[in-house]
Structures are given as structure tokens and as C-alpha cells.
Amino acid sequence: MEQRTATTVFESLSSGVRLDVFRLLVRMGQEGMVAGDIAAKLGIPPTNLSFHLKAMAHAGLVTATQEGRFQRYRANLTLMSDLIAYLTEECCAGQTELCPAVNAASICTQC
Secondary structure (H helix, E strand, O other): OOHHHHHHHHHHHOOHHHHHHHHHHHHHHHHOEEHHHHHHHHOOOHHHHHHHHHHHHHHOOEEEEEEOOEEEEEEOHHHHHHHHHHHHOOHHHHOHHHOHHHHHHOOOOOO
């Protein structure tokens, strides 16, 4: 991952609403959620959520697929894993075997 990509992702997640949405979508895995269900679950007005989802999609954090009248959103788990790897690649001077907490945290069975 390039620094520019990491910066874009972090800028997108710098909003508390977006961070909550992303964490919810990560919990849902590949099932994802439709926008209306996300709004209801997090207590966010749909128009406000739409703005945030658009920004997150632009950053590559979420993908959307059309399902009839609805859009189903999913977290980009590959990007999340790439970001974790980017952040930890220099851990313990590159000797990641010395960083077991980092190794355990970077494992995602759904990615």
C-alpha cells in the first residue's frame, strides 16, 4: 500500500459516523447491509448516511451493489487488511515474529 492510499483511508475514517458504519459493516462480513438498515441500526438520518457512504465508497472502504431498489454495502476487508499490514510492516524493525499481538490482530478469517 502506498502512503497516499493510507492517507485517503484514514481521512475517510476520521469521522465518527464513518468509523461506526465501517465497524458495523466489518461485523456483517460479506453479508453487508442495505443503507436503510445501517441508518436504523446506528440512528443516522438516511440523507446524512448517504453522504458518508458516498465518501467511504470514494475512498474504497466500502462497495455497493444494487439489489432492486436498495444498495447493499460491504466493507472492503481486503483494503482493511492491507492497511493493517502497511501500519505494521516495520513493527519490531521488521521482525514481526517479535510482535505476536500485531500478528493476531491482523488475521481476518473473512478477508
